[in-house]
Amino acid sequence: MGNAQKALIMAAGFFLAIALITIAVVMFISAQDATKAAQNNFSDIQTELSQTAFTVYDNTVVSGSQVVNALRKFADKEQFGIQVQTGKNPVGSWYTNKIDTTSPSSSNYGTVIASISRDAVANATLESHMDYVNPSGKFKAHIIKDKSNVIRAIEFMQQ
Structure with missing residues (x-):
């Protein structure tokens, strides 16, 4: 080669x-x-x-028993709140955390204002309590998102 x-x-x-x-x-x-x-x-x-x-809670109508189930399900969730307005309590009560719902244009909208220590399920199931949720009642559900589009709360308003 x-x-x-x-x-x-x-x-x-x-x-x-x-x-x-x-x-x-x-x-x-x-x-x-x-x-x-x-x-x-x-x-x-x-x-x-x-x-x-x-x-499932976004602009839907749910029963009171579903509201109580939501309270049980999300009770331990951090940075999250549930507000329930009933016939007995038209102002509504917050569970777990109070979330800013004043105005969607607010820079704090959807953020935690205060932590609330309460036994949500116990109050919601006691008929004599102001926060009682009637299991057969109908509630309009609405979710609240913060500026980052993260779901921070659910509001239930009795119809």
Whole structure:
């Protein structure tokens, strides 16, 4: 074999190696973009799933027993409040946390104003208590979101 032939084989191997490295880099970059897109989609799905527990209360009419179940279900949730307005208590009572609902244009809208320590379920189930929720009553439910579009409260108003 001559030197020229060895040089051509070496050059071909060199160009083949460069081509393979280039293909690998291009595939890695495109896979990286696909991974980022998949992560964003997964994050969106995760946010949607975390809020599905609340979507059943978005501008719907629920029974009083569903209100009491919501009090039980969300009693331990931090940075979250439930307001219940009944015929006995038209002003309404907050459970867990009091949330700012003064004006949606307010910068504090949907933020926690105060923590409230009370046994929500016990008060809501005692017929003699001001916060009693009639299990057969009908309540209009409404969710409250903060400026970051995170659900911070549910309001129940007896109809």
